[in-house]
Amino acid sequence: MKKALVLLSVLLLLSALAGCGINKKISEEVSEQIAEGILGEAGKGKVDVDIEDGKIKFKGEDGxxxxxxxxxxxxxxxxxxxxxxxxxxxxxxxxxxxxxxxxxxxxxxxxxxxxxxxxxxxxxxxxxxxxxxxxxxxxxxxxxxxxxxxxxxxxxxxxxxxxxxx
The missing domain is CATH 3.30.160 (Double Stranded RNA Binding Domain)
Structure with missing residues (x-):
């Protein structure tokens, strides 16, 4: 019973955080890190990727x-x-x-x-x-x-x- 109550509390907390946009922010951060890794490897240089409000911004190490x-x-x-x-x-x-x-x-x-x-x-x-x-x-x-x-x-x-x- 105690485990079920803890699990329910965690699920409620995650749902509340997702409603606050935390889930979207985490998703954007993960996507940015994946894109930076792929683009950096393909271009053999560091690439900063920022995903926000439907826009994707790339910045190379050369500026x-x-x-x-x-x-x-x-x-x-x-x-x-x-x-x-x-x-x-x-x-x-x-x-x-x-x-x-x-x-x-x-x-x-x-x-x-x-x-x-x-x-x-x-x-x-x-x-x-x-x-x-x-x-x-x-x-x-x-x-x-x-x-x-x-x-x-x-x-x-x-x-x-x-x-x-x-």
Whole structure:
């Protein structure tokens, strides 16, 4: 009887802690440690991983950083090379010093075309390439020698990719 009472008390305590978010925090910590181990081994260097509120942040020992899962326009890094797109709803974003990708929903074709014009005005017109069919559109170009952008549009979704080549 005493063992059953102790077991019941422990279960109630764990349930209460889980309700307070402790379980989520422990799960995040374990996931971070596993990811750090795998990424560190794969890259042969230390990688710090922080999982919080649906976002995953990576930081390398060289100071490079990348965030995945943002639902707002990324600040800093490669994202600073392109004009901010203020329409639609950001579904996800990843950003680092050398590359960024932003996926935006609820975008109409006219907004896509206006953004392509903004890119051209911002200097993304070197080695330009475009494609269009009934269902999708794409524009890519360089700004100078080193900064490349590609914008894909289909349905109501636009994906912007920017890469710094140097």
């Amino acid at each position: 490079s950083e990348m965030t995945i899962g943002e639902d707002k326009w990324p600040q800093g890094g490669a994202a600073d090379q392109i004009p901010e797109f203020a329409k639609g709803k950001i579904a996800s974003a990843s950003n680092s010093a050398k590359a960024a990708m932003i996926q935006i929903g609820e975008v109409d074709e006219q907004e896509y075309l206006q953004y392509v014009e903004e890119l051209k005005k911002a200097g993304f017109d070197r080695n330009a390439s475009s494609y269009a069919d009934d269902q999708s559109k794409m524009y890519s170009a360089f700004k100078g020698e080193d900064v490349w952008v590609m914008v894909n549009y289909g349905g109501d979704t636009m994906i912007i990719t920017v890469e710094i080549k140097s």
